[in-house]
Amino acid sequence: MSLPFASFTLGIMRRVRRILAIGGAGMLAVALLLASPFFAPLAAxxxxxxxxxxxxxxxxxxxxxxxxxxxxxxxxxxxxxxxxxxxxxxxxxxxxxxxxxxxxxxxxxxxxxxxxxxxxxxxxxxxxxxxxxxxxxxxxxxxxxxxxxxxxxxxxxxxxxxxxxxxxxxxxxxxxxx
The missing domain is CATH 2.60.40 (Immunoglobulin-like)
Incomplete structure (x- = not known):
């Protein structure tokens, strides 16, 4: 009986990690977009x-x-x-x-x-x-x-x-x- 519960928990943990990875990548993209004017060449x-x-x-x-x-x-x-x-x-x-x-x-x-x-x-x-x-x-x-x-x-x-x-x-x- 513990086997189905372990596989269910493992599946949830994978989904949580995937959501966190996608969310982290999204937050990084937004941060880079907001910071880009500070890195653009002044003359441009x-x-x-x-x-x-x-x-x-x-x-x-x-x-x-x-x-x-x-x-x-x-x-x-x-x-x-x-x-x-x-x-x-x-x-x-x-x-x-x-x-x-x-x-x-x-x-x-x-x-x-x-x-x-x-x-x-x-x-x-x-x-x-x-x-x-x-x-x-x-x-x-x-x-x-x-x-x-x-x-x-x-x-x-x-x-x-x-x-x-x-x-x-x-x-x-x-x-x-x-």
Whole structure:
């Protein structure tokens, strides 16, 4: 008589262990899902001060990077490098980039795409352009919406800058002026 009881108890114990294993795996999966933002690369999750992601709402996307140029073969200073992330989009290598704000102020950033020749081995990449992004005068007002107008093979593309991008331009220019 003890044999059926032992097999019944053994069956229940197996089921309990299976339920606990599945529940534990489920809890681990939920914990990893909740913790994943802490392990994701910073640049992939949002804009940072030096990396910009631009979308004009019409299917044209650009990646941008602000950096300090310190090459002995070219003038030093802050640069904005843009890379087309939309297929077939080519950026102009001669015309300036234009910034405008809600106060009707306009800034023209000189095209420095020729500086890309040093890294590209003699040919400027068609999907990249580089601009001088030094001291803007007058200093852009903090908190005012700004537009970036980029010359390209598709005409002039207009991108609304995010508040953090406007703050970056304001801060860099304010630091430059002092």
């Amino acid at each position: 999750s949002a804009d940072t001060a030096g990396n910009w992601f631009l979308d004009d709402g019409s299917g044209h996307r650009l990646g941008g990077m602000l950096f300090e140029r310190s090459d002995v073969n070219a003038p030093s200073g802050l640069r904005l490098r843009l890379n087309a992330e939309s297929s077939g989009l080519k950026l102009d290598h001669a015309l300036p980039l234009i910034l405008t704000d809600g106060n009707q102020q306009t800034w023209s950033l000189a095209n420095r795409s020729e500086e890309l020749l040093i890294n590209a081995g003699g040919a400027i990449p068609a999907d990249s352009a580089q601009y001088e992004a030094g001291c803007l005068s007058p200093i852009p007002d903090d908190g005012i919406a700004m537009q970036m107008i980029v010359p390209s093979s598709k005409g002039e593309l207009s991108f609304a800058l995010a508040p953090g991008q406007v703050q970056t331009l304001h801060s860099l220019t304010a630091a430059c002026a002092s």
